[in-house]
Amino acid sequence: MKSSVRLVSLISAMTCALLLAACGQNKVAEKPPEPGDTAVARVNGQVIWASDVKREAVAQGLISEGEPLDISSEVFRQRLDEVIDQKLLAAEATKRKLDKDPIAQRRLAAARERILGDMLVEGVVEKAVTEDAIRKLYAEQQKLSKRSEEIRARQIIVGSQAEAESVKKLLASGASFDALAMERSTDQATRFNGGDLGYFTLDVMPEPYGAALKDAQKGQLVGPFAAEGGWVIVKVEDKRTEDPITLEAARPQIVRFLTYDQVRDILEKLRGGAKVDILIGKPQDVPGAPAREPASAPPEPPAGAPAAPPASAPSAPAKK
Structure with missing residues (x-):
């Protein structure tokens, strides 16, 4: 190699x-x-x-x-x-x-x-992608971004609704959540750490969790409710506003965005002032082939912009 x-x-x-x-x-x-x-x-x-x-x-x-x-x-x-x-x-x-x-x-x-084209692009980007430009875009995105509420919770998952009701009664009478999670929970990913799910936003959790915890308050026992894997009881440990992404964490994505923007701008100007004749036909669509992304496809949004969250398993803690 x-x-x-x-x-x-x-x-x-x-x-x-x-x-x-x-x-x-x-x-x-x-x-x-x-x-x-x-x-x-x-x-x-x-x-x-x-x-x-x-x-x-x-x-x-x-x-x-x-x-x-x-x-x-x-x-x-x-x-x-x-x-x-x-x-x-x-x-x-x-x-x-x-x-x-x-x-x-x-x-x-x-x-x-x-080589000459690369040198032109490098010169244009160097002048445009400055520290001031990076900080300005970061500040703009922070104003536009919506910071979600994060919940920290613990869970116990059991096999039946009756068993879940029994566990909830024990918790209500003062039993230790950590101990019951270790003894009763069937979720192998969380039972040994007291059922701790860490901090998460509802949009990354399976739908039953989102519906059950939507209006839950700190300290509240929620459930039992049915979810994949069994019947769930959740204790809300804390609620807080999601921390914004830091400038240093956002910097690489902002630099990529600004660079793309400059390259796109100069190419649009050059193509607008040039006579370009394509002498071949458009490519034929092949059945079953993946869709082609246009050359002018937009870049990833700068860090801080709202984005669709990925799906997450209920046993995977998001943050600590």
């Missing part, structure tokens, strides 16, 4: 190196391409800079854009060896005049367009 990943990386970097050669820019460059850059190797007189190695590490997903990479680390040295291999392979390809082949020229042109 590692060898195949490296091969893809080599081919990609060879394309970039051939692009430089095709443009007549493969001469020795002694001036650092970035302020504070460090020369880390020389291949047939051509300097390899630390930024070249870092760019390769970013391309392989080993570090994020802008993240530092220690030149004394093993990761840096491994990437340096790969960059050296890439330059040697590209130089040999140029020597064999592979860059003059018509097919190679088309691939080089496509790679150049892809």
